[in-house]
Amino acid sequence: MKCTGSIDTREVEELYINIDPIQAGGRLTNEAQKAVIAYSDGYSVCDNCLKPFRLDYIRKPPIAEFHEDCAKWLNMDQLRVVPGARRGFQAVASSLVQKGDPVILTALSHYTEFVSVEQSGGIPCEIPKDENNHITGDNAAERIEEVIAKFGKTPPLLYVEHVDYQYGNIHDIKGIVKAAHQYDIPVLLNGAYSVGVMPVDGKALGVDFIVGSGHKSMAAPAPSGVLAANEEYADVVFRTITAKGDVTGRTFGIKEVEMMGCTLMGVTVMGLIASFPEVQKRVTEWDREVEHSRIITDALTSIEGTVCQSDSPREHTLTRINTIESFDKVAQNHKKRGYFFSSELKKRGITGVIPGSTRVWKYNTYGLTRKQTDHVAASFREIAEDNCLSVI
Amino acid sequence: MKCTGSIDTREVEELYINIDPIQAGGRLTNEAQKAVIAYSDGYSVCDNCLKPFRLDYIRKPPIAEFHEDCAKWLNMDQLRVVPGARRGFQAVASSLVQKGDPVILTALSHYTEFVSVEQSGGIPCEIPKDENNHITGDNAAERIEEVIAKFGKTPPLLYVEHVDYQYGNIHDIKGIVKAAHQYDIPVLLNGAYSVGVMPVDGKALGVDFIVGSGHKSMAAPAPSGVLAANEEYADVVFRTITAKGDVTGRTFGIKEVEMMGCTLMGVTVMGLIASFPEVQKRVTEWDREVEHSRIITDALTSIEGTVCQSDSPREHTLTRINTIESFDKVAQNHKKRGYFFSSELKKRGITGVIPGSTRVWKYNTYGLTRKQTDHVAASFREIAEDNCLSVI
Known part of the structure; x- marks a missing residue:
């Protein structure tokens, strides 16, 4: 008998702030979690x-x-x-x-x-x-x-x-x-x-x-x-x-x-x-979500060389960002190469950016609280500063 | 805002022995229940x-x-x-x-x-x-x-x-x-x-x-x-x-x-x-399931006028039974009409027979324990006897 039934528990949503582009809007509500069990x-x-x-x-x-x-x-x-x-x-x-x-x-x-x-x-x-x-x-x-x-x-x-x-x-x-x-x-x-x-x-x-x-x-x-x-x-x-x-x-x-x-x-x-x-x-609370999206996008675009490829100011929580002239330049000389970025995010409790991605990538801020939003924004800035990128 | 989100908890599988023809094989295992939550x-x-x-x-x-x-x-x-x-x-x-x-x-x-x-x-x-x-x-x-x-x-x-x-x-x-x-x-x-x-x-x-x-x-x-x-x-x-x-x-x-x-x-x-x-x-334990199916089907066909329309002896747990000359005759004169049958079953902790059905219906014994099997078999016989049907 094969043992594919042995499955690790998934704790991504419990342990991390997840900014994965496709997963943000599909996190269950508490009511749905209860219904799922029943x-x-x-x-x-x-x-x-x-x-x-x-x-x-x-x-x-x-x-x-x-x-x-x-x-x-x-x-x-x-x-x-x-x-x-x-x-x-x-x-x-x-x-x-x-x-x-x-x-x-x-x-x-x-x-x-x-x-x-x-x-x-x-x-x-x-x-x-x-x-x-x-x-x-x-x-x-x-x-x-x-x-x-x-x-x-x-x-x-x-x-x-x-x-x-x-x-x-x-x-x-x-x-x-x-x-x-x-x-x-x-x-x-x-x-x-x-x-x-x-x-x-x-x-x-x-x-x-x-x-x-x-x-x-x-x-x-x-x-x-x-x-x-x-x-x-x-x-x-x-x-x-x-x-x-x-x-x-x-x-x-x-x-x-x-x-x-x-x-x-x-x-x-x-x-x-x-x-x-x-x-x-x-x-009906979409405005707040857009506000959070802008806070994080603004933090990213405050990093030298970083370009938001989506409409700006953001009108949605899904955003495409180009960090070829910022985080990817860091990656060129980092001992972890491109993995330094997802690794630094993970240290700060943030997941959802494809490990190794430092060129053009996407994130979705949907559902973050204001506190989480500020933390994510500050984290991007911090990672930039720690790696000698100037932040305006 | 509509409130279709307010949902009663489903407890059918916890509170009853369910012999519904389509539901028996789809009850989750404990491992699946855990995976569902994760x-x-x-x-x-x-x-x-x-x-x-x-x-x-x-x-x-x-x-x-x-x-x-x-x-x-x-x-x-x-x-x-x-x-x-x-x-x-x-x-x-x-x-x-x-x-x-x-x-x-x-x-x-x-x-x-x-x-x-x-x-x-x-x-x-x-x-x-x-x-x-x-x-x-x-x-x-x-x-x-x-x-x-x-x-x-x-x-x-x-x-x-x-x-x-x-x-x-x-x-x-x-x-x-x-x-x-x-x-x-x-x-x-x-x-x-x-x-x-x-x-x-x-x-x-x-x-x-x-x-x-x-x-x-x-x-x-x-x-x-x-x-x-x-x-x-x-x-x-x-x-x-x-x-x-x-x-x-x-x-x-x-x-x-x-x-x-x-x-x-x-x-x-x-x-x-x-x-x-x-x-x-x-x-690999299918023989046991067939044995349970036969015990329950035998109990039903021991009731006068009851005919098993599926292959007999049973080789599967899904069975089509004809009770037109047994439980349906009871229904004709019962104050609850056809509902007496599902109601009597429910009293005994058994569900899955369409309420009102007393003519030709189906049941599935898959997954019952031997004890549950014996209880279901005895229940059918009891309901027959209580309603003056002779049981061989």
Whole structure:
């Protein structure tokens, strides 16, 4: 018998201030931690599953209520839970994209969007970013025109990042939607870095779909996420099964094809639900998070040679920083090479920067207290000073 | 702010003997319960993700090792973790089935197989069951012939349940595989009720794919599961992304299209891994489970008018029982109607029978101790006697 079951306890979140770019928004709330313990067993939410036997109809625990409330909260018509944002992309692409269709995404699109396009047989076409690392309505319109001319057909779908994973910049969704809708192209908002951390209003943005990530930004266990759609497309993406047993005559109720029936039957959906009150509250406190992001980014850019590659001043907690002319210069002559940096951070109780990285890297300050923020800011300055970099 | 976050604690497994047909094999082991607490946070397994940045390459925690060990354990060449068995079906169907292709499944196939066929654009064609509620090699061969004649093409895929969800019967997989392979049709074994509870040897059975369910039979949280493939098809189903950013020139490494990149980035995969040593052990103790199943089934069939609709003597822990001429007759005149039965069971600390069900229902005895088994058996007899049904 193999012993892969012997697992060290993970204590990263207990012992360190974690500024990992993808982990910050997915730390569980206390309520979610409790729900995880109570609903850890396999099909734990199915105790009271009644007709029509579908996850989003279960009222005890309040899964149906969550579906309704979360749709309202995003100001969208309908919502389903999915095993990660990527499975939301897959559901939409699989519903709207035919083999050989050009699909619009952007120069800042996450790889999972590309995977979903390939999975559906579509051909990905990127909207270029502008000189400020933004996707604009103008660039979107221009690219759409070009793609229509090239392929002789209108793309059935456009993906856009509300906040992109590379820079953490917030993009002009309204402008992009305006461009797309002029060609009747539905817009899927990738809210992996917005839904659950900052306010998102689907109707105000004008998008047709919103995808959010539970484990990235909604304080939920993995894999989890939400896919919201407006009525115009809900019937397509949430279409129910029509297949029938040709021998038995069996039919299969109202199971949804793209959801594969039910999606999150236990711990994942319960984590999402348990965190939801706190998640709703925390998005209203986004200003404080941005303030903390700026304090830390300002500390870094106060170090000679350090450049913030994201929008400045910061409007989000995810930031891309270039330390080629600061910490990387130190690394060249340090006996620990690039590892000196993560090592010095670790000494100060800070983790989440890839060990060895001293050139271009990312961090996410989401969820830090003011005290932790000041400590992280001071730590960067200290490490710089200790290594003879001047700090303004 | 809505308060869907207020959740009652679930204590079903602590307070009751649960004989629910789908929940028995998905109760967590103690090791999994501990892992769930340690890895509950969103992207908790990504702390040490290094190049090539894919879940199944992570060595700390031992995710890579689990992939290797679990493939060996099933005697298959390659394995991936997936968000539930259904997502394994989806990956295979999406890889092998073209729009309009006939796909073979059976009169006892689970609805998620039909969903996956519909999702891929295929047309489901059932192999009829025989008079003993079995799928046989002969019936498979006959149906394949018929489907080829009707559609003018060979089905690209055949699904078969190792153990079906309706009767809990174990089917002649070798015979069915022999029939399918004569037409070069690959066979996907739905092991939702076998992988993790009873011994499964892919090479001995001759199947091309095995799908197992973490939350149904591998003592893991939902959604989780495994998809194993032999080399002949592994490259197809686990093909890596070829898409490229047409503006940025970005490529996306070795992310797999049907896996959507990574699948289970936290609590779900860790539950699966933590339970794995115990799961490997428990499948070797399958005889004891069958013995317990027989004790309880014998108790039920000792009640006048009660018929076991599954194979008898039982070879599996999931059983379909017909109590139309026993407990349902009692229900007709009982002031609680059909609810008397679940209510009487509950008084005796037994749950998992749908409240109100007294006609044809299912139970699963998996994981009961001998003492619990005897108590459940005695309880059925007692409830019968208390309600004037004669018990042999």
